[in-house]
Amino acid sequence: MIVSIATPIKPTLFHTKFWSSSKPAYVLKGLGLTGKGGPIEIATITEQQLKEDPILTKLNPQKRLPFFYDPTKDLKLNESGGMIEYLLETYDTTNKLWPSPGEPTRAEFLKLLHFGPATAYHIGVPILFHYMAPEGTEATPVKVLEEKKKQWHEVVAPTYEQALDQFGGPFLLGDKWTAVDVVAGYDLMTISFAGCGKEMLDAHPKVNSYLEKISQCPLFKELYSAD
Secondary structure, three states: OOOOOOOOOOOEEEEOOOOOOHHHHHHHHHOOOOOOOOOOEEEEOOHHHHHHOHHHHHHOOOOOOOEEEEOOOOEEEOOHHHHHHHHHHHHOOOOOOOOOOOOOOHHHHHHHHHHHHHHHHHHHHHHHHHHHOOOOOOOOOHHHHHHHHHHHHHHHHHHHHHHHHHHOOOEOOEOOOOHHHHHHHHHHHHHHHOOOHHHHHHOOHHHHHHHHHHOOOHHHHHHHOOO
């Protein structure tokens, strides 16, 4: 029997630890929008609740995370890149976590914001799933696994290396930590958790050093440390 979810009465992000909902959760926490008295709720749910809760499945028939629901506007969002962009536009009016229109880094910000969910995520997750599969099973066929590793080395890591070189680090857009570091951090975290994490990261020392730096953030540790 699952614990029933109450119908949200204020804007709510539904979240499961380590899932891609971690990215908008990180942004909301980084902006100080959650917690007691905050304007947005983060509802931590189980996979069973996501798939079976009658209220949640009615609101989110796709049964996917991340899922953001604002009952005041009857607004429902699923895609993490667009969701983060919406949250920033709506709540980050002082541009704490993103460059404003006209800033030199704005175009690169938008590219990297959507590169993570559209490209890096779909390359990294099959690698992770392969190494998380129970012993004796094959979650990702070997041929697919090798192709994904190749893409990670030739597409994902170089994209982040280019940004670090172009803007001088220590973050992807220079000396200011932004939402693209949240998105990239998630994809790098999944690779570091894979059985081949050391192999994948040691080949890219700049990316490895970048991950080491952002992983020291208290919010990173809160979201991605094992219980």
